[in-house]
Amino acid sequence: MLSCREVAARASALIDGELGLAQRLRMRLHLAMCRGCARFVAQLRLATALIALAGGEEPGQDPSRLAAILDRLGHPEGGDGT
Amino acid sequence: MSPAEEAALVRRLAAGDGEAFALVWRRHNAAMVRVATGILGNRASAEEVAQDSWIAVMRAIGDFRGDCSLAGWIFTILVNTARNRAAREGRMVSFEETDGPDGLADAFDGRGRWRRMPALWEELTPERIVAGRSVLAHVEAAIAALPPGQRAVIVLRAQVGLEAREVCEILGISEGNMRVMLHRARLAVRAALERIA
Ligand SMILES: [Zn+2]
Numbered sequence: 058m059l060s061c062r063e064v065a066a067r068a069s070a071l072i073d074g075e076l077g078l079a080q081r082l083r084m085r086l087h088l089a090m091c092r093g094c095a096r097f098v099a100q101l102r103l104a105t106a107l108i109a110l111a112g113g114e115e116p117g118q119d120p121s122r123l124a125a126i127l128d129r130l131g132h133p134e135g136g137d138g139t
Numbered sequence: 140m141s142p143a144e145e146a147a148l149v150r151r152l153a154a155g156d157g158e159a160f161a162l163v164w165r166r167h168n169a170a171m172v173r174v175a176t177g178i179l180g181n182r183a184s185a186e187e188v189a190q191d192s193w194i195a196v197m198r199a200i201g202d203f204r205g206d207c208s209l210a211g212w213i214f215t216i217l218v219n220t221a222r223n224r225a226a227r228e229g230r231m232v233s234f235e236e237t238d239g240p241d242g243l244a245d246a247f248d249g250r251g252r253w254r255r256m257p258a259l260w261e262e263l264t265p266e267r268i269v270a271g272r273s274v275l276a277h278v279e280a281a282i283a284a285l286p287p288g289q290r291a292v293i294v295l296r297a298q299v300g301l302e303a304r305e306v307c308e309i310l311g312i313s314e315g316n317m318r319v320m321l322h323r324a325r326l327a328v329r330a331a332l333e334r335i336a
Contacts, residue, residue: 061252061253069321070318073321093252093253093256094257096256096259097253100332103260103263104325108328112299123164130194
């Protein structure tokens with residue numbers, strides 16, 4: 058049987074659906090019997106979902122920055138530091 | 140976005156359609172600034188790099204052939220621009236993950252069992268997460284504290300949603316390395332959540 062340490066190391070692969078059938082079954086078997094690992098995988102799933110959610114937030118979207126780019130594109134001769 | 144929709148968007152960009160540009164800018168600019176901040180170490184330089192990258196994107200959009208996704212192409216330009224600037228500033232940036240402890244180093248006993256049982260996060264309900272900004276703010280702070288490679292992987296793969304292959308090409312890392320970084324970044328976010336759960 059996998060140790061808890063091994064389960065934790067493979068938790069992301071399980072979440073991302075990257076484990077083969079045999080590995081997946083070994084993980085499921087451990088998770089069915091070990092509350093600690095079941096909780097850990099649930100925690101990592103939540104962390105994964107929140108990471109994606111955090112990316113949906115768009116802080117610092119200052120419209121003046123968009124205007125500045127359009128300005129530079131409209132005047133190719135001036136203000137281009139590249 | 141379907142390939143046909145993306146091709147249409149690219150045509151509008153190439154034609155200088157300001158609305159199309161604003162759409163793409165709103166979709167990607169914040170993520171570009173986040174990736175560049177990880178590479179350059181400061182937000183002000185990152186904002187400039189993002190802006191320079193947009194100029195480069197619009198000047199080269201006529202050459203975009205759809206060999207990769209539009210987002211993948213834009214982030215390739217962003218990462219190269221940020222790396223060049225970092226090099227000019229004498230900053231060495233490596234995306235490769237080194238073999239270090241992964242945040243769970245002390246979590247297990249000699250037989251690989253949990254020393255301390257992971258908690259049931261009863262307080263971290265969807266309601267609480269949606270209601271206040273505080274949980275997501277913790278997540279964002281944890282991501283901001285990651286090493287540049289992990290941060291770039293998180294933004295490109297988990298937030299922008301690029302294909303794994305594209306992320307590896309852009310950052311010049313192996314797929315195995317990318318998976319390690321993704322896992323470690325999640326562990327770091329989990330640890331941050333543990334402190335507020
Ligand atoms: Zn276990």
